[in-house]
Amino acid sequence: MSNVTVQADGLRQVLRLPQIIALYIGSVVGSGILLIPGMAAEAAGPASILAWLAMSLLVVPMAVTMGLLASKYPSAGGVSHFARLAFGPQYGSLVGWFFYLSVPLGAPVLAVTGSQYLAVLLDLSHDQLYALAAVMLLLPIVVNVFGLKLAGGVQTAVIAMIIAILLLAIFAAIPHQSAERFTPFVPHGWFSVAQAAGLLFWCFIGWEAVTHLSSEFVNPERDAIRGVLWSAGIVALLYFSVAYFTIATGSYGGAASAASLSMMVQLSLGQAGGWAVALAALFICFAGPNAYVSAASRIAYSLAREGAAPKVFGFVSPKFGTPTGGLLFIAAGSFVTLGLMYSGVITLSQLIQWPNATFVATYLAGCLAGVKLLKGSKLGRPAAIISFACTLCLYPFLGWSALYPPAIAVVVWLIGRRGKRKA
Secondary structure (H helix, E strand, O other): OOOOEEOOOOOEEOEOHHHHHHHHHHHHOOOHHHHHHHHHHHHHHHHHHHHHHHHHHHHHHHHHHHHHHHHHOOOOOOHHHHHHHHHOHHHHHHHHHHHHOOHHHHHHHHHHHHHHHHHHHHOOOHHHHHHHHHHHHHHHHHHHHOOOOOOHHHHHHHHHHHHHHHHHHHHHHHHHOOHHHHOOOOOOOHHHHHHHHHHHHHHHOOOOOOHHHHHHEOOHHHHHHHHHHHHHHHHHHHHHHHHHHHHHOOOOOHHHHHHHHHHHHHHHHHHHHHHHHHHHHHHHHHHHHHHHHHHHHHHHHHHHHOOOOOHHHHOOOOOOOOOHHHHHHHHHHHHHHHHHHHHOOOOHHHHOHHHHHHHHHHHHHHHHHHHHHOOOOOOHHHHHHHHHHHHHHHHHHHHHHHHHHHHHHHHHHHHHHHHHHHO
């Protein structure tokens, strides 16, 4: 007789602690680790290690908050669902918009990041680099038009590849570290450390991604918390180690900042190690946009059906049954963004701060929802309060990009007001 429990909704409770930990690690550790360690070190120097330490501590209450919300209010809607439950449908829709409008900015960042890892090895020209990035950007959009998704086994392989790259980079860097590279420790002033912490948020998003699977946990009340605590510790250790050795080996500065992992691996393994990292980076930077484009197009479809977005966003291809209205907007916005990067109007390090701001705003909404929804939890409510307070303190250091979420809120309000007038 099977010991598998079947829920009323037909889903089987099959996920135990090891699988839950793997899912959480896979949802958090992603393309950011290819880009952010070198950029943070370039922005704040060796003192950027303090920003990594601060974010590693902040992520614990944040992970606990998301883990508890996932176990108590399981839904594919993620943070937007929590905001909807706590504050009403308008706030839930706003969080959905935060996610949707981060994709036309974030997807080009990933496409260029993957391309730069290959460009370092092949000495590609500026035009060649962006031609490759355009192909990487177009591919997940086309894949999603046809309604295809990467198989779960392939996504698992991507996760395993990321962790393998990180461990390879760490061990390859050990013989080449030097304490001299930590002086001067604060070359750009202490304010740059706070700014680096804001940039680092890109690496710590994803704790809400396992929300829709929590109803399939064998013991959600126990394992949701244990899973996030174990995974938060492992993620923090991996990130901190990579950041430390990025600084200790001097694998940053100029073009090296965007391909710091490749530079670290090449210290011991030469060009062969660089090729392994570059090919893996291309794969990783396709998997990320593929998942985000798929999710964002469906969010656009849902928003349109709720009357919170233009009707064109709800258009579904009669042939493939995919939400092509939302996909077309993502495609147009993504290629405009890539064009701005190509022309030099905005740099990679500047652009990444804008989608990062929407993710910070999303977590602020999730933590605030946690304060209300986790009132009866002795652990959850304090964790939500701490997470909200710390993330709110981080928000001003996002710079001009901090204006992006409020701008989205104004546009959403205007759309909602126009819809009410028509009604």
